[in-house]
Amino acid sequence: MKLTPTFRSILLLFVFSLSIAACKTKKSVSDSTPQSTPQDVPMDTDQKTQGEETEVNFPEKNSDLDDEPYDPTQDQSSNDSKDDPTLEESIESVINDVFKTVEDAVDDVTNVIDDVIRGGVQDNYDWSKAPETSTDSLLHKYIPFRLDADLSHLSANQIKIVGKLIDAAEVMNDLFWYEAYGDKNILLGSIDDPALVSFAMINYGPYDRLNGNKAFINGVKDKPAGANFYPADMTKEEFEASDVEDKKGLYSFVRRDREGKLYTIPYHEQFSSEVKYVSNLLAECAELAEDPGFKKYLELRSKALLNDEYQESDMAWLDMKENMIDVVIGPIESYEDQLYGYRTAHEGYVLIKDMAWSKRLAKYAKFLPDLQRGLPVPAKYKAEEPGRDTELNAYDVIFYSGDCNAGSKTIAINLPNDEEVQLAKGTRRLQLKNAMRAKFDKILVPISEELIDPSQRKHITFDAFFSNTMFHEVAHGLGIKNTINGKGMVREVLKEHASALEEGKADMLGLYMIKQLHNQGELTEDLMDYYVTFMTSIFRSVRFGASSAHGKANMIRFNYFDEMGAFTRNPETGTYKLNFENFEKAMDSLGEKILVLQGDGDYNGTATLVKEKGVIKSQLQADLDRLSQKGIPVDVIFEQGKRVLGL
Numbered sequence: 001m002k003l004t005p006t007f008r009s010i011l012l013l014f015v016f017s018l019s020i021a022a023c024k025t026k027k028s029v030s031d032s033t034p035q036s037t038p039q040d041v042p043m044d045t046d047q048k049t050q051g052e053e054t055e056v057n058f059p060e061k062n063s064d065l066d067d068e069p070y071d072p073t074q075d076q077s078s079n080d081s082k083d084d085p086t087l088e089e090s091i092e093s094v095i096n097d098v099f100k101t102v103e104d105a106v107d108d109v110t111n112v113i114d115d116v117i118r119g120g121v122q123d124n125y126d127w128s129k130a131p132e133t134s135t136d137s138l139l140h141k142y143i144p145f146r147l148d149a150d151l152s153h154l155s156a157n158q159i160k161i162v163g164k165l166i167d168a169a170e171v172m173n174d175l176f177w178y179e180a181y182g183d184k185n186i187l188l189g190s191i192d193d194p195a196l197v198s199f200a201m202i203n204y205g206p207y208d209r210l211n212g213n214k215a216f217i218n219g220v221k222d223k224p225a226g227a228n229f230y231p232a233d234m235t236k237e238e239f240e241a242s243d244v245e246d247k248k249g250l251y252s253f254v255r256r257d258r259e260g261k262l263y264t265i266p267y268h269e270q271f272s273s274e275v276k277y278v279s280n281l282l283a284e285c286a287e288l289a290e291d292p293g294f295k296k297y298l299e300l301r302s303k304a305l306l307n308d309e310y311q312e313s314d315m316a317w318l319d320m321k322e323n324m325i326d327v328v329i330g331p332i333e334s335y336e337d338q339l340y341g342y343r344t345a346h347e348g349y350v351l352i353k354d355m356a357w358s359k360r361l362a363k364y365a366k367f368l369p370d371l372q373r374g375l376p377v378p379a380k381y382k383a384e385e386p387g388r389d390t391e392l393n394a395y396d397v398i399f400y401s402g403d404c405n406a407g408s409k410t411i412a413i414n415l416p417n418d419e420e421v422q423l424a425k426g427t428r429r430l431q432l433k434n435a436m437r438a439k440f441d442k443i444l445v446p447i448s449e450e451l452i453d454p455s456q457r458k459h460i461t462f463d464a465f466f467s468n469t470m471f472h473e474v475a476h477g478l479g480i481k482n483t484i485n486g487k488g489m490v491r492e493v494l495k496e497h498a499s500a501l502e503e504g505k506a507d508m509l510g511l512y513m514i515k516q517l518h519n520q521g522e523l524t525e526d527l528m529d530y531y532v533t534f535m536t537s538i539f540r541s542v543r544f545g546a547s548s549a550h551g552k553a554n555m556i557r558f559n560y561f562d563e564m565g566a567f568t569r570n571p572e573t574g575t576y577k578l579n580f581e582n583f584e585k586a587m588d589s590l591g592e593k594i595l596v597l598q599g600d601g602d603y604n605g606t607a608t609l610v611k612e613k614g615v616i617k618s619q620l621q622a623d624l625d626r627l628s629q630k631g632i633p634v635d636v637i638f639e640q641g642k643r644v645l646g647l
């Protein structure tokens, strides 16, 4: 972990005074003890750890303390003046006690720092209390969920790897803070209310991600669309007219020099000490790794962070198959750059693969080529061959950090994003099972009890929720990556709307896949389970508001489905009832519409769709408000990390 300089001094002072206090207490018991000064031991490890900071901002946790704990017996064996066994025992016990006290103190302080500086659930906020103030209501949009997993099947080396990966992933929190906002410490230091500090930590900045990125701290201006990737005062006209290097770069910041001219700085230069630290940790994990595929991936990823060239490591990530542990780390998604959608944000996931579930999921990937051919669009919009070497796995997540941990939490991922890698090797879809279960139990079911017609509530099932999410991910692999008219990559042409449209596509084509597989007898559950659960999930997702690509995609879909009569609302009960036939018609036609917009690279058409349909109308808003009034949370936050896992 890394500490701020101020906090470091406080920590040192605190540890020091505790040591002294402990010494004083014990000295009265054995005054004549020629003790080795106990504060030397932990003080030294602390200073060693922190002294290295001049070179690297992210010092390694002192490995002496972890692997070879200080052995007070050894120290005493060098002391030849002890002839009284009772005295010797008491000396040992004194030293042990002092060491333990100091170690506990360090642990306590470390934990507090983890919570205050690192993010996650705040110890000082009582989540069990009902919201009383408006700040409470903000926080109660979230519900804490403990992110633990069974690690008992892992080897000692694998457990070590998990710990190091969590350390590495933690750094992503800081990088993402900078990308999303700027200086975290200045912001947090300026907030008095601890609850608001917690809320800023959840949002990685002073903007409420579940409310259109509105500032929730007085005096803070609205969030710039380009977050901190571009100068706040830069206009689109200025950027587009400029000849700045690496203009559409995925891995650089755009900055302004003293003369006011725009320039770019690569992530690995901006974050040079941080990426070195993370790179070292990944290299250490590579050494410990037994699975050759995992080892190679870790080695390449470790190097990639130093120059922001990720392609080779992405390829290696897809090549590894048998690893039980996985890590997704680095600058990955471009949602945070809402100005252009070019620049990626740092994040980290540490994952434990669920081997049994993964086997069950693997079989669906082989249907992709057939499903691509069957898409309900003219042939030219489905000419690309989806990667055959595609893979679908289930995982329990044990750590989220950075982008994926900000505001609403991701429950499934489809990576890598590099289209060249996708065309060469396909993608891997990661279903995050424990996180999905959290959202299903704590959010989706309570929503259905409020908004879904009682006769259709029996169709809300975890299996359907899991499948819908899974097929959404698979469906990202369908359709096309390049426009059909030579305009270039879909993602570049559709700019800031690309993500929302891509998410919309995945949702519609995911349902299309379910329908097809159901028709082929591959899925046997009632189609209504999938549709009603999907419909309920729209309410869940629409609550994420306008600030995320998924949120926008969901609003477009809701309004489109409304116009198509896919559901009706009972004005007396305020519940929604799905109309099976119209629902299927709506999903097919919206899917087709999106595929055509993407294939044509129709920026204006997409912008119009987002503008007209990407809004929450008043009736829906009133229904969503009912959910909030009932105290149904919008999303989860995770109690997570080494402590939760007992590492």
Ligand SMILES: [Zn+2]
Pocket (backbone or CB within 6 Å): 472, 473, 476, 502, 503, 506
């Ligand atoms: Zn998606």
